[in-house]
Amino acid sequence: MLTVTGLTKRYGEIKAVDGLSFEVPKGICFGLLGPNGAGKTTTISMIAGTVDPDGGDVTLDGVSVAQRSAEAKQRIGYVPQELAIYEDLSAIANLHFFGALYGLFGADCDRAIDRVLEVVGLADRAREPVKRFSGGMKRRLNIAVGLLHDPELMIFDEPTVGVDPQTRNAIFETLTALREQGKTLIYTTHYMEEVERLCQEVAIMDHGRIVAQGDLRTLKNSDSKVKEVSVYLHGAIDLPSETAIPGVLNWNAEDTLLRFEMEDLGVSLAAALTFLCHNGAAIISVRTAEASLEQIFLQATGKSLRD
């Protein structure tokens, strides 16, 4: 299990990460979400041991990344957002080099290289210089480097940025396979659908702190979260646009369909429907939908631009 306790990092006056604490159970995919500048990359850099924290600690099954650095790092695979590979070298030369950093030499290294090249589908291009690879192939090699020493915990920093749908799908299949093998994954991304597809637990960060955390289902079903309601009517309803429907956050009507959002279905839905009936609505059916992750994200972090 990965345990993050009171993690803090300052860059001058800016507190990039502010006393962060969370746990990632073994064998799950943990999504770390947040707007630009929320502190995601700084957080995973401290977990990977590439940035020294100003305070707090990161432990992997009780082994501190700061104090027993080499031991902890040997169990972590890090895939940075950038294509951190040598373009002048072949894929196989890159893997030999990065394998050596984790103590892989000779036949052990060759076996590990064959395994990861197979996983990322680059076995037939292994001896070509990386500079001849497409962007997607480089991205896959970038992942292969992180997998090479068969780590228990893998950290992916936005691994699907700028790739085509086929490559994204291939990366997803790789990550899904890793999850099924029982690896622990930490995954940062801006793409909500990726988190929904891959992660069991999510933490949403903003201003260096976690503002929402939990498993996906709990987050989505949380009473405090926005629900979307669609009301199908027998004929159009004539409501002035400024009408306040009890318990409804905002609403819009298109012909015979009325849509609105509300925070607490249990408390407010009955009152809202009663209000509509009293105002001449002939209700045929009502459909509710759980909040999307994007809605949860925007509710937790606000809608103001961060760039």
Place this chain on the structure above:
Amino acid sequence: MLQLFLQLVKKDLLIFFADKKAMIITLAVPIGIASFLGSVMGGASDGKLPNKVTVMVSDQDGSATTKAMIQKLRESNTVSVKEGAAQIAEEKVKSGDVAVAIILPRGFGASSSAAMQGGEAPSLPVISDPSKSVEAQVAKGAIMQSVTSVLVKNIYGRAEVLPFKIEEKTQTNTDTAKWSGSAHAFAGMGIQALFFGALEAAMLMMRDRRNGIWSRLRASPVSRWTLLFARLTGSAILSTLTYCIVFASGMAIFGFRINGSIVGFGLIALTLGAMVAATGLFIAALGKTEQQSRGLSILVILSMLLLGGAWFPAFLMPSWIQPVSYLTPVRWAVDGVDAMTWRGEGLAQAIPAAGVLAAFALVLTLVAGARFRWEPEAK
């Protein structure tokens, strides 16, 4: 540990040799520039100036004495003589075509001979180009010697007219070793190539940092000092190899030799390579952006090359710069290579230069290691 270290160093060598065009350019540019400078500065010297100073002579007297003076001047190994009318001679000096012109006025032969026996000394107009004062001094010396020689011979009737002969002897450790402008050019230009190679290596390290490679390296269980020392070793090997190839090319083209200790030369090349590699690491460690670092580094490198005597011999610089130049590693490297080549010094004379270069390498490495930024700018 050794296996890991060798793998880390091997990676840098593979990257260098992977780009054949860049590798050829890295070697060809310093060889080309040094060959040009070597040709200009002259090859192995036999004591003569590489080019004679042209002196324009206008003989308005036309006497046997002035003709003998001109003939004597022609025999000088420092000047070449052209004859012409006074007006043309003046025009040639004015236009900068010749450094010096002398006009032997009508009656100069007779009046100068008379002056040797107590008569009034006649004037000898010497016209010189103010921008060529060194050539003018050389020419004036040759003129003085020729005129005096002929006049003394006329009076005393002796062929050898001066009461002494200058016996020139160069002082080096071998009988055959002589000042070699081309050896010096290759020593200096080789060092220049290494510094610019180190600058490019620093830019590459900064690009690697921007691309997250240094983050990935730091994420591995290998210590930071191992990573940096391996990088330093790879760069030092490439720098030393480059220097030796550039210098060997100079030896093949110009025929100069390592007249002193070959081991001493190797020691200086090795410490020079380490110092230059450490400079690259230092630039990469302290630089924030490639553009800023490149501009500032070029200024510092060019200043060091200039002060250190890489472009032209340090003895041509003003005396107040001489002690300052010893603050640059370039001066020690150039002097060290000169000592091992045309001066023909032994291994003992290589030790101080190699020691200073190694000290520079150590200090730069320690500062770079302490200040090295592994991460790109914070996001």
